[in-house]
Amino acid sequence: MDQFLQHAANGLILGGTYALLGIGLTLIFGIMRVVNFTHGELYTFGAYMVFCFATVLEVDFYVSLAAAVILGVVLGALVELILLRPLRGADIDTTMLVMIGAWIALQNGEQLLWGGVAKSVSHPFPAEPLVIGPVSVAELRLFVILVALALLVGVYLLIHKTKLGKAMRATFQDRETASLMGVNIDAIHTATFALGSGLAAAAGALLGPVFVVNPTMGDLVALKAFAIVILGGLGNIVGATLGGFILGLVEEFGACYVSSGYRDAMGFLLIIVVLFFKPTGLFARKERVG
Amino acid sequence: MEALAFSKKLGTFNPPIKKADFLSTNNDFGLGAANEFKKALAQQGVQIGVGEVMAPEATDLSAQIAKIKASGGDTLFVTTGVEQITLILKQAKEQRLTARIITTGGSSSPDQLIQQAGAAADGSYHLLFFAPWYPEAAPNPDVATKFVAEWKKRNFDFAGLTEGFRGYDGIMTIAAAIKGAGKAEPAAIQKALWDVKVKGVNGDIAFIKQGPAGQESGQNVPNVYIVTVKNGKVALP
Amino acid sequence: MLKIEGVTCRYGKVTAIRDISLEVREGELVTLIGANGAGKTTTLKAISGLLPPAEGRVVFAGEEITRASARRILALGIAHCPEGRRVFADMTVQENLDMGCYLRSDKAAIVRDLDRLFARFPKLAERRKQIAGTLSGGEQQMLAIGRALISRPKLMLFDEPSLGLAPTIVEQTFAIISEIRGEGTTVLMVEQNALAALRMCDRSYLLESGRMTQSGTGREMIDNPHVKQAYLGG
Ligand SMILES: Nc1ncnc2c1ncn2[C@@H]1O[C@H](COP(=O)(O)OP(=O)(O)OP(=O)(O)O)[C@@H](O)[C@H]1O
Ligand SMILES: [Mg+2]
Numbered sequence: 158m159d160q161f162l163q164h165a166a167n168g169l170i171l172g173g174t175y176a177l178l179g180i181g182l183t184l185i186f187g188i189m190r191v192v193n194f195t196h197g198e199l200y201t202f203g204a205y206m207v208f209c210f211a212t213v214l215e216v217d218f219y220v221s222l223a224a225a226v227i228l229g230v231v232l233g234a235l236v237e238l239i240l241l242r243p244l245r246g247a248d249i250d251t252t253m254l255v256m257i258g259a260w261i262a263l264q265n266g267e268q269l270l271w272g273g274v275a276k277s278v279s280h281p282f283p284a285e286p287l288v289i290g291p292v293s294v295a296e297l298r299l300f301v302i303l304v305a306l307a308l309l310v311g312v313y314l315l316i317h318k319t320k321l322g323k324a325m326r327a328t329f330q331d332r333e334t335a336s337l338m339g340v341n342i343d344a345i346h347t348a349t350f351a352l353g354s355g356l357a358a359a360a361g362a363l364l365g366p367v368f369v370v371n372p373t374m375g376d377l378v379a380l381k382a383f384a385i386v387i388l389g390g391l392g393n394i395v396g397a398t399l400g401g402f403i404l405g406l407v408e409e410f411g412a413c414y415v416s417s418g419y420r421d422a423m424g425f426l427l428i429i430v431v432l433f434f435k436p437t438g439l440f441a442r443k444e445r446v447g
Numbered sequence: 448m449e450a451l452a453f454s455k456k457l458g459t460f461n462p463p464i465k466k467a468d469f470l471s472t473n474n475d476f477g478l479g480a481a482n483e484f485k486k487a488l489a490q491q492g493v494q495i496g497v498g499e500v501m502a503p504e505a506t507d508l509s510a511q512i513a514k515i516k517a518s519g520g521d522t523l524f525v526t527t528g529v530e531q532i533t534l535i536l537k538q539a540k541e542q543r544l545t546a547r548i549i550t551t552g553g554s555s556s557p558d559q560l561i562q563q564a565g566a567a568a569d570g571s572y573h574l575l576f577f578a579p580w581y582p583e584a585a586p587n588p589d590v591a592t593k594f595v596a597e598w599k600k601r602n603f604d605f606a607g608l609t610e611g612f613r614g615y616d617g618i619m620t621i622a623a624a625i626k627g628a629g630k631a632e633p634a635a636i637q638k639a640l641w642d643v644k645v646k647g648v649n650g651d652i653a654f655i656k657q658g659p660a661g662q663e664s665g666q667n668v669p670n671v672y673i674v675t676v677k678n679g680k681v682a683l684p
Numbered sequence: 685m686l687k688i689e690g691v692t693c694r695y696g697k698v699t700a701i702r703d704i705s706l707e708v709r710e711g712e713l714v715t716l717i718g719a720n721g722a723g724k725t726t727t728l729k730a731i732s733g734l735l736p737p738a739e740g741r742v743v744f745a746g747e748e749i750t751r752a753s754a755r756r757i758l759a760l761g762i763a764h765c766p767e768g769r770r771v772f773a774d775m776t777v778q779e780n781l782d783m784g785c786y787l788r789s790d791k792a793a794i795v796r797d798l799d800r801l802f803a804r805f806p807k808l809a810e811r812r813k814q815i816a817g818t819l820s821g822g823e824q825q826m827l828a829i830g831r832a833l834i835s836r837p838k839l840m841l842f843d844e845p846s847l848g849l850a851p852t853i854v855e856q857t858f859a860i861i862s863e864i865r866g867e868g869t870t871v872l873m874v875e876q877n878a879l880a881a882l883r884m885c886d887r888s889y890l891l892e893s894g895r896m897t898q899s900g901t902g903r904e905m906i907d908n909p910h911v912k913q914a915y916l917g918g
Contacts (some may be wrong), residue, residue: 286540
């Protein structure tokens with residue numbers, strides 16, 4: 158039972174960060190329909206930025222986090238403006254190839270800049286964990302999950318309650334009609350991509366200090382993000398959030414009660430099962446059209 | 448081979464190792480080492496707990512660690528690269544895993560661990576094939592001392608020594624075999640390798656035959672060193 | 685109020701309309717009739733900025749809007765209620781109407797206009813929180829009209845508002861459009877239902893294969909032998 162509680166706590170914390178990655182990608186892949194191979198690189202970028210500020214330049218940790226996220230938003234906006242805008246209306250193959258190219262270029266850029274050796278990020282939290290009954294949780298992880306939850310709620314409110322969020326949803330449902338409402342379609346594309354990228358960078362900035370930072374850290378994570386988006390139904394923010402938590406718990410309990418060797422395969426197995434029975438994802442709304 | 452050499456040094460540990468758990472990467476390097484250690488330790492009467500595995504690129508190992516903690520062994524053998532060892536040390540601390548952690552495979556570069564894992568590295572043990580902090584303790588102190596001195600003279604990274612000696616020993620072994628063969632022909636060199644005796648940085652290098660007759664592989668019994676981390680510094684246990 | 689002069693529009697290499705000219709005067713209800721594929725929708729898109737003309741000029745309220753963005757044209761006072769209703773199916777009724785107010789920032793006035801709109805379309809008021817995709821066809825048409833109306837346009841473009849609706853709903857829809865015109869909004873309407881369109885309009889234009897072939901008052905068009913034979917069933 159003690160072990161069960163510890164696993165549940167671990168799974169929930171992991172799930173929160175997965176959810177963050179998932180909603181960032183569901184905005185870009187699910188709503189914009191751009192197969193975004195750079196998502197993992199923005200995650201890596203966020204982690205390196207917090208390393209650069211907090212560890213190398215010794216800036217305050219919280220300021221470093223904010224700076225990493227803001228720079229992630231800027232990088233996302235640049236990718237959209239430079240690579241995607243000229244490709245608007247191009248077929249999906251072309252866009253996909255360009256995004257794969259961007260992924261490789263970004264990853265190698267990080268390798269060139271920081272080297273291949275993993276880096277640890279300094280943070281103000283104690284190494285000793287908080288002990289709650291039979292469960293131990295590092296304070297840093299607790300901080301990560303709280304920030305992740307705040308971001309999840311924030312994004313949900315942004316998409317569902319603000320003018321910008323409504324314009325985003327309208328644009329990706331029906332671009333032409335949205336422009337008849339006076340929406341600046343180009344600006345919405347840039348804003349959405351930048352927001353999704355900022356969320357990936359936030360996930361990287363939060364998890365970098367928990368794990369270590371290296372140039373290929375984003376690869377597996379990006380793969381999982383795609384899994385979460387598909388699990389939750391394309392473009393579904395709540396679905397991606399729940400999908401993230403489900404994946405975190407399945408991995409954790411699967412590793413414990415099935416086999417740790419298949420831990421990372423567990424999520425993909427889950428997708429196969431879900432897609433088999435419910436091809437639109439777990440939480441897709443029925444009346445979804447177009 | 449490493450496991451065999453290690454099992455002769457079990458007396459180093461106090462309190463002694465009674466129950467061992469394993470955490471290794473899901474590949475030949477990790478699984479092979481875990482199996483060898485399990486066999487060697489069982490022969491010495493050590494109880495074997497759980498054997499957990501992980502993908503080489505996995506970063507979150509909390510599930511494995513929680514399970515290892517529940518198993519309740521006094522020692523955890525870890526076989527993976529230095530990055531994952533860093534993660535394991537940190538996450539073991541997060542979950543208050545009290546088992547003694549011993550890394551195998553010689554790839555653990557303690558200096559890098561101290562730098563990356565900080566205080567979480569304290570109290571961990573590392574099996575190395577060369578302990579450049581103590582060249583005089585090597586079986587061939589003159590060779591080892593000279594090698595470390597040359598390395599420093601050339602301004603190479605000190606952390607690279609724990610791995611770098613392999614290249615040196617390897618080249619010296621091949622050179623000795625070519626000399627023994629008397630000519631640069633693959634078949635002759637291969638044959639000469641069986642008779643090579645080299646004083647290397649790791650220790651005396653010679654090959655024994657292992658495996659089915661006619662297709663044996665050459666194995667060398669390496670020297671292993673056990674180092675530990677005390678107060679952020681490499682130390683002998 | 686609106687003047688189109690010699691407009692040609694192309695989709696890639698395909699020319700959809702060629703050398704079209706028409707005029708809508710303030711307060712008028714003008715209709716544009718023609719067969720499938722004649723270019724009616726294209727003409728409306730040329731006006732609202734969705735498909736900037738390759739040649740010719742579009743002038744609205746004295747300002748040239750030939751190459752203006754859809755956003756600018758809406759801001760000048762032209763709302764386009766598109767063919768097939770095109771409500772945002774995944775958004776609620778209220779959110780669809782919010783999108784109609786996208787360029788407005790006069791909060792208090794928006795609240796008043798919404799109240800008026802809901803009084804006019806009580807069905808929408810009941811279903812404010814409902815996802816638009818689950819509305820009936822007629823309700824969706826009301827929503828599409830409401831969404832265009834709430835932007836407070838001077839000129840409204842309707843593209844086949846009767847499309848796919850039951851006869852009673854069609855009647856209701858035309859009644860609402862007449863009402864809107866009665867309140868002082870100028871209307872340019874595209875309709876396949878030629879007889880109804882000609883009866884309710886002040887003037888009308890006939891498009892055939894991308895060219896303007898006839899024009900006149902509603903009465904003149906109904907009496908025109910060519911129109912009668914080809915579009916009014918003899
Ligand atoms: N997106 C497009 N790409 C290429 N050709 C198009 C496109 N849209 C319309 N066309 C062509 O332009 C011509 C005019 O089309 P338009 O939609 O304006 O006709 P319409 O009069 O509105 O017809 P309907 O009554 O069926 O709505 C048609 O030949 C059509 O095939
Ligand atoms: Mg049409």
